[in-house]
Amino acid sequence: MGRVFLTLTSTSTLTSTLTSTLTLILEDLMKIKFGTDGFRGYIGKDFTFESALKVADMALSYFNKNNTNQVSIGYDTRFLSKEVAQEIAERAKLYGYKVYLSDSFIPSPALSLYVHKKRQNFGFMITASHNPPQFNGVKIKENFGGSALSSTIEAIAKCKTSLKKQSNGLLKSENIKEFYIDYLRKFFPFETLSNRSTKVLVNPMYGAGQG
Template identity: 30%
Template sequence: MDEAIEFGTDGWRAELSEFTSPRVSMVAQGIADYLREEADHAGGTVAVGYDARDTSPGFAADVTEVLTTNGFDVTLSERDCPTPVVAWTIQDRNLAGAVMITASHNPPRYNGIKFIPDDGAPALPEVTEAIESRLREPEALPADEHGVYREDDFVTPYFEDVLVMMDAHLTGIDVVYDGMHGSGRGVTDELLEMAKADVHRIRCDYNPTFGGSSPEPSAENLEALVETVEERDADIGIANDGDADRLAVVTPERGFLNENLFFAALYDYLLEYNDGPAIRSVSTTFLIDRIADAHGEDVYETPVGFKWVAQAMAEHDALIGGEESGGFSIRDHVREKDGVLMALLAAVMTAERPIDDRIDDILETHGEVHQDRRSIECPDDRKEPVVDELESQLPDTVAGVAVERVNDADGFKILLADGSWLLVRPSGTEPKLRVYAEADSPDRIDTLLDAGVDLVEPLV
């Protein structure tokens, strides 16, 4: 029997042995039924986008076929396209929603499908559960009730909007852009050039195998970017993941920049011109809280998953929302993490002041903060039992420091008396448990992570 189709943190992803055209069509039928029966969008227009995997255009065609034969018009991206551009298109054109074919940073043997509702923000569980409950074989309406589809340019209108929004002037700024062969190529780099930056490209050719690795902008996958920034004496290096909803930044002094530090620098920069709270996930640094407190602002913590960040951004009129995995968005933009806009914003920040200098000042003012994580292999069917067992075995001390309190909003975040913390939570996209730690020194991080792994591994 095939594995069940289940929507995780950000849609349904699976290896291609499970992610097949008939199953994608079932999901598309579930989306059509949901739009017609619950979202009151019968006969509306739906955007369909897809990433740079060689299987993605075919799956996008499957979705388009099901939606149009169910009476919906479809506007289909004319090329592989970043997820945030598709989400922005919903708002720009007042669409019923969008379907995005992408497995984001997963290896080429995976693909995925996600539904984005009419507000452009990630679908909340009540939406994905409603779609899951409607999965069925496609059923077409009579031919005279079918919708139509057309291919369209999603990227150019997006460019026009964000260039006005950012008022970016990057003349003289040298940017190295690593597209990782994903959907950011020809988009993020072009946007930077339109803002007059000097852009040097790497991995911006079409390669649906992503050069044999995963399009994940992690430190180990961006060594060439770090080296190129150093060789060119560039001002900044930027990389996007496979569907360009996340980014990584490389600076001249630090090399690969921890995403938490980028978040801190970004919030600090935005507060020079605006006010407003920040939204961060439970796995993201408390450095954001220190910056907010210094400016008389609030911080709201959410479970991991940008859908929760986006929801809180709307509830609190937040200036920024972000996660330690490199996903961010800002006020007055679509509430979906956007690695394209953030790339432009990172370059704009750099044009005003080197990011390294800003971070040096932040750390001098607010104290050193270090964070890291480890992953523990764990089958999906063991995740919930492990977390349940962990609840009864939570310690009173971790690595010799007393536990002050425990936050169970997403797994267990164990807050310690010295201001450090340890988080254990199940991954929403991979068969793994994540162990995170934050403290004031690298040595303390290693000690906390060792303690976290020792606590969890016996339960798997």
């Protein structure tokens, strides 16, 4: 009986040790390494639904402390960009935010302009910018329309999620692309160029500038 008891105790200790070790490994894997204006990583390794939502939770918690309740979300044509944007939008709505989600893929400047001109508090752009197509990320835009300041990113990285579910959230689909194009038309002579004989070829390279 003594041997059985000791064996069970040893097995229990081993199980506990393995569980603790695996927990530490998973926590290390889930550590978010913030860079300039947000987070980027290799799709399926660093960039996952879990890591993207963790970044969103941290940012939503940070801006919520400043009595912020509005956020705009855009995404590019990278793998899973649209799906991640939708997940983050639902998460923000769950926490009581008024969410304005782009109804199609857009270039990053379109979201920056929308956040600024519509006086949104901040925005999420799902993109990895100039990185290769194997990467994706969550970039944060502040209310002045530019990329989040380094001081803001540092504060978000240290922020612990402290949000509670609320019933007053709102999720609205917005044509941010058309808003952006209409704004550009005020400053760029599209009609004049279209009447000229000079032809211009543009290759969007499968990016958000297509369409």
